[in-house]
Amino acid sequence: MHLDHSHDGPSAVSADARRPDGSRRALRIGLGGPVGSGKTATVAALCRALRDELSLAVVTNDIYTREDAEFLLREAVLPPERITAVETGACPHTAIRDDISANLEAVEDLEDEVGPLDLILVESGGDNLTATFSKGLVDAQIFVIDVAGGDDIPRKGGPGVTTADLLVVNKTDLAPYVGSDLERMAADAKAQRAELPVVFQSLRNEAGVGDVAAWVRGQFAAWSA
């Protein structure tokens, strides 16, 4: 793997794999998806599942409050110094895709102030189906949709559903109540995504975030190899 493009400057400019001191930076995974699909709950569950084995931090991108960051703080999934909120000026997709500078500062500050870190989860503000993370910001991205948002979302596609490294269909426990057809969602997702993985999860079931956590472990193993 040849990721350490040499860079003499005082700090990395974009997604350079090495920090200025030559050490490997943390793996960055983005979590995007529509409002209310369960991104923050998934981040919280991932923190609980992984915090004993990996050095973790979280960056949230709220639309107009610090609510997501405050939810994570309240739930005490990580010590407060490991959670940072980025303000997005009413355009959450801009902050993760078109102008990633504030998020890059946030991840670098976390590594400077609490590091060394293995993994930083970057959660986007709830947005629409076209919002994806820039490759300059994250190494891999998870797109979270839920069954209550309509079982036609996988069929409709869009950059998040089609290109995310992992698609999570959340709240499967609600499917019978909202009339969503999980098999149809799985087939549509397969058609849109070919070999890219899809996880169906309910954070209320025993398995919880287990499959997503396993996928993250796989990503980290590849990153640190």
Next chain:
Amino acid sequence: MSRAALLVLADGRFPAGGHAHSGGAEAAVKAGRVTGAASLEDFCRGRLHTAGLVAAALAAAAVLGVAPGELDAAADARTPSPALRVAARRLGRQLMRAARATWPSDELDAVARQFPKGAHQPVVLGLAARAAGLEPVDAAYCAAYESVSGPASATVRLLSLDPFDATGVLARLAPEVDLVVDRAVEAARRVADDGVDALPASSAPLLEVGAETHAAWAVRLFAS
């Protein structure tokens, strides 16, 4: 060097963090001082001749090679509100990142090392223009225009203002932007002989009050 580099630097899509800041418009809207196109124009005019003039002169002086540390201290002295100093440094750091990626230069690297948490944005803007081979007047135009385009586009989002009205405001202010740029460049040229005290220091009390009011809110759309 191509003058078209100015278009790259002045482009609202230049990835330097400006989209998350309202230039005081969010506080002014909440306080009921900006309610539509007419009051937006008054707001922008006031900002242009105060914060805009100061920023334009700092940027022009940076292009002329005035020591960034001196300019940064001059910017601090001209920015009483701590919330505005924090915002200016945060934006300066973001702009520094974008500028170094766009126009790599040893000088930018050195200033990034000198100010790891960011220098004031107008100073970095001038250094970016310098790295792009632009002139003092170009940097001054960039800074002066940003001082009004930021609040205008934020107000489109905050008040659902007709975007054509907001653009009209910017067009009507154009002659005054020219005037501010002339004054800014003239002042910047005096710095070599008279020091940074020659830079304008125009202040806007309500921008300062609004910035601190805004910084204390728990719920807001923009970072400043």
Next chain:
Amino acid sequence: MSVSGVRATARIVARSDGRGGTSLPVLEGEGPLALRRTRASGGEARVMLVGAMSGPLGGDHFTVEADVEEGTRLRVGSAAATIALPGQAKGEARYDVWLRVADGAELQWLPEQLISAGGSDLRVATHVEVGAGGRLVLREEQVLGRVGEEPGRLTSRLTVRVGGRVVLDQELACGPGALGGWDGPAVLGGHRAVGQLVVVRPEFGSRPVPARVLGEGAVVAPLAGPAVLVSAVAGDALRLRRVLDEALALMA
């Protein structure tokens, strides 16, 4: 016929009297700028600026200088508001204030308001140099127009250095002929009284005053250095004074 304005200078030097008190070896006024020593309090000397005539008028140039030497305390006030008026002489009037506060000295500079009367054109510049361990309370208040009157043109610059470093440099320009927007929602928002209170104390270096907003039009802003600026706008002089007094009390 050309009429030239009045040039006048007033000088104050505060020096230690060697017994823990403050003497005033220099206390000179001239023309419209008269100085009176008033009763001292503890080790502090007190001086009142007495306007022997109204002014400054167009073309006038007034200068006030105060030197507060090491280990002394000086308090300067004024007997009444200063009114800038239009004059027969051409050009703007100027009012320059030079204040030097030595290390270990303290100055309270608390003049009454400056009123910018209709048709006047005044440029005020206040330069303050405070030694590293010096203390300062400085108040400036500008009232734009007498009651029911449009203001004149007023430009007021205030520069404060502490330990050789500029901690505050700001200028306010308003009235007819000032560049646009001064009365608008970014600058004064229609308010007719505007004021600044600068407090310099060495202990602010280690224990900065937190920023806070007072009411709708005033802010307590810790500067980049051991100093605080209270910046305020208000509907009239009385309300302005009230908010500046409130801010000063907060720092007591």
